[in-house]
Amino acid sequence: MPTPWGNYSFFDRSQSDYNLRRRIRTGADGRYSVRSIMPSGYGCPPDGPTQKLLNQLGRHGNRPAHIHFFVSAPGHKHLTSQINLNGDKYLWDDFAFATRDGLIADPVKITGSGTDSAA
Numbered sequence: 001m002p003t004p005w006g007n008y009s010f011f012d013r014s015q016s017d018y019n020l021r022r023r024i025r026t027g028a029d030g031r032y033s034v035r036s037i038m039p040s041g042y043g044c045p046p047d048g049p050t051q052k053l054l055n056q057l058g059r060h061g062n063r064p065a066h067i068h069f070f071v072s073a074p075g076h077k078h079l080t081s082q083i084n085l086n087g088d089k090y091l092w093d094d095f096a097f098a099t100r101d102g103l104i105a106d107p108v109k110i111t112g113s114g115t116d117s118a119a
Contacts, residue, residue, distance in 0.1 A: 020037070036067065041090050042063055060093075062095060065084070067105075069083065086105065
């Protein structure tokens with residue numbers, strides 16, 4: 001997950017490795033829950049090659065707020081996916097075309113724990 005200003009630790013060396021990334025184990029029934037800060041959407045680096053190409057195509061380089069999932073289990077193929085967060089202005093205008101019905105979550109704000117977070 002990127003920071004609230006849209007940077008992943010891989011691209012932002014001021015962050016520790018794997019900042020805001022976690023390993024989650026499911027229960028025996030396969031259920032899980034996630035509690036997180038609310039990520040923000042982000043754009044391509046404005047002077048990077050991807051944005052330069054998108055500019056030539058007349059397109060923006062913005063991604064909606066989302067959370068990536070890398071799912072693995074012994075004896076199964078790995079799955080990489082993401083859940084986009086409802087309410088982001090780029091939800092249906094993702095330059096990467098990654099929004100899918102069924103992969104949109106309605107975050108629930110949790111308060112009273114010292115800091116606000118989303119689940």
